[in-house]
Amino acid sequence: MKAFADLYAALDATTKTNEKIAAMSQYFRSAPSEDIAWAVHFLIGRRPKRLIPTRDLVEWAIQEAEMPDWMFGECYQAVGDLAETIALLLPAANASSQKPLRYWVEERLLPMRDWDDRARRNSMIEAWREMSERQRFAWNKLITGEFRVGVSQNLVVRALAEASGVEANVLAHRLMGDWQPTAGFAAQILAQETADADVSRPYPFCLAYPLEGEVEELGDVRAWQIEWKWDGIRSQLIRRAWRTFLWSRGEELMTDRFPELAAAGALLPEGTVLDGEVLPWKDGAPLPFTQMQRRIGRKELGTKILAEVPVVLVAFDLLEHGGRDVREQPLDWRRAELERILGALGEESHLVASPIVGGASWEDLKRTRGQARERGVEGFMLKRRGSIYRVGRRRGDWWKWKINPYSVDAVLIYAQPGNGRRASLFTDYTFGVWDGGELVPFAKAYSGLTDEEIRQVDAFVRNNTIEKFGPVRRVKPELVFELAFEAIQRSSRHRSGIAVRFPRMARWRTDKTAEQADSLETIRALLPREP
Amino acid sequence: MAEPVENLLERNSHGLYCAAGGFYVDPWNPVDCAVITHAHADHVVPGSKAYLCVRPCTPLLRLRLGAEAAIESVDYGETIERNGVRVSFHPAGHILGSAQVRIEHRGETFVVSGDYKLAPDPTCPAFEPVRCHTFVTESTFGLPVFRWPVPAEVLGEMNEWWRANQQAGKASVLFAYPLGKAQRVLAGIDPSIGPIYTHGAVEQFNRIYRDSGVALPPTAYARSAPTKTDWTRALILAPPMAKASPWLRRFGDFSTGLASGWMRIRGTRRRQSIDRGFVLSDHADWPALLAAVRASQARTVWVTHGYRAPLARWLAENGSDAHAIETRYEESAAVEAVEAEP
Numbered sequence: 047m048k049a050f051a052d053l054y055a056a057l058d059a060t061t062k063t064n065e066k067i068a069a070m071s072q073y074f075r076s077a078p079s080e081d082i083a084w085a086v087h088f089l090i091g092r093r094p095k096r097l098i099p100t101r102d103l104v105e106w107a108i109q110e111a112e113m114p115d116w117m118f119g120e121c122y123q124a125v126g127d128l129a130e131t132i133a134l135l136l137p138a139a140n141a142s143s144q145k146p147l148r149y150w151v152e153e154r155l156l157p158m159r160d161w162d163d164r165a166r167r168n169s170m171i172e173a174w175r176e177m178s179e180r181q182r183f184a185w186n187k188l189i190t191g192e193f194r195v196g197v198s199q200n201l202v203v204r205a206l207a208e209a210s211g212v213e214a215n216v217l218a219h220r221l222m223g224d225w226q227p228t229a230g231f232a233a234q235i236l237a238q239e240t241a242d243a244d245v246s247r248p249y250p251f252c253l254a255y256p257l258e259g260e261v262e263e264l265g266d267v268r269a270w271q272i273e274w275k276w277d278g279i280r281s282q283l284i285r286r287a288w289r290t291f292l293w294s295r296g297e298e299l300m301t302d303r304f305p306e307l308a309a310a311g312a313l314l315p316e317g318t319v320l321d322g323e324v325l326p327w328k329d330g331a332p333l334p335f336t337q338m339q340r341r342i343g344r345k346e347l348g349t350k351i352l353a354e355v356p357v358v359l360v361a362f363d364l365l366e367h368g369g370r371d372v373r374e375q376p377l378d379w380r381r382a383e384l385e386r387i388l389g390a391l392g393e394e395s396h397l398v399a400s401p402i403v404g405g406a407s408w409e410d411l412k413r414t415r416g417q418a419r420e421r422g423v424e425g426f427m428l429k430r431r432g433s434i435y436r437v438g439r440r441r442g443d444w445w446k447w448k449i450n451p452y453s454v455d456a457v458l459i460y461a462q463p464g465n466g467r468r469a470s471l472f473t474d475y476t477f478g479v480w481d482g483g484e485l486v487p488f489a490k491a492y493s494g495l496t497d498e499e500i501r502q503v504d505a506f507v508r509n510n511t512i513e514k515f516g517p518v519r520r521v522k523p524e525l526v527f528e529l530a531f532e533a534i535q536r537s538s539r540h541r542s543g544i545a546v547r548f549p550r551m552a553r554w555r556t557d558k559t560a561e562q563a564d565s566l567e568t569i570r571a572l573l574p575r576e577p
Numbered sequence: 578m579a580e581p582v583e584n585l586l587e588r589n590s591h592g593l594y595c596a597a598g599g600f601y602v603d604p605w606n607p608v609d610c611a612v613i614t615h616a617h618a619d620h621v622v623p624g625s626k627a628y629l630c631v632r633p634c635t636p637l638l639r640l641r642l643g644a645e646a647a648i649e650s651v652d653y654g655e656t657i658e659r660n661g662v663r664v665s666f667h668p669a670g671h672i673l674g675s676a677q678v679r680i681e682h683r684g685e686t687f688v689v690s691g692d693y694k695l696a697p698d699p700t701c702p703a704f705e706p707v708r709c710h711t712f713v714t715e716s717t718f719g720l721p722v723f724r725w726p727v728p729a730e731v732l733g734e735m736n737e738w739w740r741a742n743q744q745a746g747k748a749s750v751l752f753a754y755p756l757g758k759a760q761r762v763l764a765g766i767d768p769s770i771g772p773i774y775t776h777g778a779v780e781q782f783n784r785i786y787r788d789s790g791v792a793l794p795p796t797a798y799a800r801s802a803p804t805k806t807d808w809t810r811a812l813i814l815a816p817p818m819a820k821a822s823p824w825l826r827r828f829g830d831f832s833t834g835l836a837s838g839w840m841r842i843r844g845t846r847r848r849q850s851i852d853r854g855f856v857l858s859d860h861a862d863w864p865a866l867l868a869a870v871r872a873s874q875a876r877t878v879w880v881t882h883g884y885r886a887p888l889a890r891w892l893a894e895n896g897s898d899a900h901a902i903e904t905r906y907e908e909s910a911a912v913e914a915v916e917a918e919p
Contacts, residue, residue: 113721120887121722126844134722
């Protein structure tokens, strides 16, 4: 636990990528395999199911610290992170655990599942007493699962590559899918030979950056394959060893949730992997994403919902063909093979090839892009002809060229403190728009301001609070922000009757007064026509 | 026994006011007579007709107020009378010339702590508990999550960081509040590691510290250093506000550190975008606040700036007659306080 807690502290102490990689690589070189497996597991953001309710954890910590309940609340508000608040609040540490990470996870954390409250409490308190403050913090992080330390899967892969000498692409692939953090697995990750066996394992997704600058800078339009950019669940459909697996980009296995795709997968040739977007789809066109949310939320999928919200996989790439990794083949070749495979499935299939959009010039495409909203897509994907399928987010071959978001001027009406890096600053805002002389809450937004602007808004909130409800402040309606968002829908769950997707602050409209903000009426005009 | 004077001290729109004595303690507006606990900018407002402070505070106050200001001073422990009210100054352990102000009138005593700490600091005399009826305490770090590591260990970490930067060929830029914190670091860090340079804001106070007899290692003013200076072995002490300034460019490749009690909180530390946070504060941490309140044996406690509500509530729940007293700088955000934490 000492080495792991030190690694966590080292990662936390720097914002520099190279230093993070160096810290991890050093850990991977020196830690035992069974610790490495667990460290990788946590660093790439996996976590065991929550074994202890937060409420209990806090309760035990304040008992151990001999603090009243309200004091925990005060401290948490100042610190902004549960695991850290507990680590700081516990009585001063005078021990340090020499036991390995594997011991703490396998013999102390996971068994809690089977213990009663008393045993859990005693075990937790003993654990805290055995650890240094730094270890307590890392341990609490493992338990609360908020393991954010500014490390992406990509960085972990680079550190593993540096420590083992295995190529990063191979490592990235080995870390995909449904593996268990055992010593055996750690040995497999770092193995030099590369014949990998897991049949369910997806490939790392190739991701696009938003287009920078003008589209004309990409050169000749004929060098690019243009597709619509769909607003669905990015997924890989895998058919191997006569079994079908559907993985989301969040590496969640979703096969059971989309029985139509599981069935469709069975019709694919052996050794096929498709990349695409799962979309709610009817009569050859996507349904609004809110329909998909209805379906995602359910445990049981009745025949009614399956009939109302059918899904398809709109496939746009072929990663494995005949059991062979074809990611290094040029895009045009992969596309042709994809069309051939899907063409053989027939009209009624739930697997659809994402259509290629034609355009003789960028001007042409700009006009077509105007139809995006009507078509229920977010814009275009631009893919360089002849390019290979890359790992992760890269500049150059894939670009997303989104349509301009909707925007609305709204007034800041409520604020509350943020988490983590933004603890003890008011960074989470609720915005209102006018409705008959009254400001009604319309959207919440957290992102889009610079640190300097956040500081200014924070000062405004502190000096202009009208009312407090717990951590939430109602403020004088004075500041106006331009909010941007991607989609707009009717909603019975929101007081404004409207739900928007991905709202964020595009601009602080210091030139506008609250009276000049938009009204609900003008926003309603943006809604799609009633079906 | 004389009637206790209920309002020997009151808080009005200019600050803490002693009506019987006709003076304020650390007023935030110009007044006739200002009694000053210490020379940090948030405790000293220019423009008052007369100032009273403890002797070692005088040169610092003079620097803030200019040659014209009327400053009277007395020694620690010496009593001076103002309209029959007895006033004396007692070490607060915060910075050079910091004091708790004891006010006594008709058998009633108040002690206004100003800012204070209990941890050892070679640059000023240690905090001295003073018994009183009412203790006015600060609460900058009035939450139990604020618990300071041993200062010697923190200084040891600074030495290590400095050495590691030297090996990596980087200058070490350490941000610290220019009055008090910077000198405490200087007095505690290992000067044999390499040369120490300072920002002008730090150097002006170094001069006063040295003139007052505080031993500090040699420092050089960074701006006067020759253009070809090799900074990679140097420690550079600068005020936090220099963080975003082009002044830093001269140092080439450098690592940044910040010495502040706020570095105890990860979120605050990360928000500062510095490479290293050192938990070193000139304020009392939670255990020290409780210890100071206990040592004063006061039956009433006034809690001012910082986390006053939680500290007052804690004290009240543990048997003190404690009150949170609003001060002018309401709810200064932690992020501003990093700059302001004197």
